[in-house]
Amino acid sequence: MALTDRLTDGVRTALAQAGLSPADACVWEVPRQAGHGDYATSVAMQLARAAKKPPRQIAEAIVRHFPPMPEVERLEIAGPGFLNVFLSPAWVAGTLRDVLEAGEAYGRGSAEAGRRIRLEFVSANPTGPLVIVNARAAAVGDSLARLLRAQGGHVTPEYYVNDAGTQFEALARSFEARVRQALGEDAPLPENGYPGEYLSELALAYRTDGGPAPDEVPAPARLEHFGRYAVAEMVNAQRRILADYGVTFDAWTSEQHDVRDKGLVEAVLDDLGRRGLTYEQDGALWFRSTQFGDDKDRVVRRSNGELTYFGVDIANHHHVKFGSAERVIDLIGPDHHGYVERLRAAMQALGHPTEAFEVLIIQLVTLLRDGQPVRMSKRRGEFVLMDELLEEVGKDAARFTFLTRRHDSPLDFDLAVATRRSADNPVYYVQYAHARIASIRRQLTEQGIGVPPWSAIDLGVLTLPEEQQLIKRLLGYPEMVAGAARALEPHRVAFWLSEVAGLFHPYYKAHRVIQDDRALMLARFALCAAIGQVVRNGLDLLGVSAPETM
């Protein structure tokens, strides 16, 4: 049972013994100030009104009747009626054994046990290379997948390939033009085409592979031919970069093959139509999204007969996503946030619980170098690509930096800072803690010092304030992970790790592990091993490596 649950039980028992009415909720928080104990609750203040007694008097009754517990050293009443709990140092030290024995499983929970979760992120159009904001979405999405898995969820990371519709056609025509140019023809790029150099390079590769010239492909099949080739190559390139970044997807959903070709759009539109939730106007088919809180009704099939992106996406969400999961999470860019409401309306109309469908907005990234903005203009081809970012700053620094901000706040990414190997860069600060611990382990081995099983080490000698503080911090790790998963906020893990490293480095500097006092040495090594384990577990949730040496 969790410590706070035990404390709550103690409070309930004490209230009953004192003849006071029970508290419906007892919230424990970790006070900011050490003098206020390890845990505090304001339950006495909240009960004061109903009990018609001063809060301090209620608190005193709780203290008087609180059952003895090995975890608790003493209770204090403070301020207007706070109840402060001071943990027993011996019990605190003993918890280290639980951490070490749990190993890589330490921090896992069961909040999502058995639940199937569909998590879509990145999903860049297959019309160009991945750029820096895609790297942010990939870092956040992948970390979320890891967090939700750590809570027992069956997570399917999904990449939706937008290989149909107007953008697909623009890509197909642009690519065809580039192939013609590669053959020496004077072929202009179509209007609204994609001017990037990458399509010219792809055209050369296409010819090298022996792909047929445009005029050798029958006109009716030409668009499809060049479009499919370009999409396949673009998606492959995206997949490779993401794999280098440590991000893999279990589902690559094709708009054309997995949604449109399977008749799912007609099915879902018929479904909505039978419920009277669609209507024809001006030759187009509309969905009554206003009935579910949207500002206006939305077109699902245009008057020219073509489906809108929205129309297809309803089918995608209803049949593909919810067809295989109880919970659906989408990560999107801020430019699409106006789109969320209508999709939410559609999911509601189709009977999905509102809390089962969540959309996270991943804010934009402003790229800086030494504080100066790096211009990103697709038109002039100056935009910074994801592979260039990875080459310059590396996977670990990039991922960690993206995860030191809330996903919904815009981020300034300074290339110069992220490249710097110093404390400006919290990723190295955290990794260095892990490397230093690994170094201690190596030193022990080199000096022929054997370490007995954890159960044989007396941890009670870890009485320094720094040691107690570190252990208590490790004790809070599972709760932090559970909170990050619940709130879908992986940045909490990154901050937590920085804080633990910030406790470890001063401790390392001030107190030697390897020393003549064998009992103390072993206990301190156990503490370091536990810190190393938890840091490794936390970094793994971020997809960042935990190096043995640096």
Place this chain on the structure above:
RNA sequence: GCGCCCGUAGCUCAGUCGGAUAGAGCAUCGGACUUCUAAUCCGAGGGUCGCAGGUUCGAUUCCUGCCGGGCGCACCA
């Protein structure tokens, strides 16, 4: 005009479910390697939590209004 997000130290940002004296890193200034890795550590200064009301024992946190910034308001995706 309407909607969403954001205003916290010089800068970049945390701040749990409403708690006690508001936090970190960077930057600035001053120090520390004979010792398990100096990618480290020790110390100092730095605040009207955008503004004004409201709710309450208590508000950076919740509500309303205003000011300032970003984004979105298509038979585009």
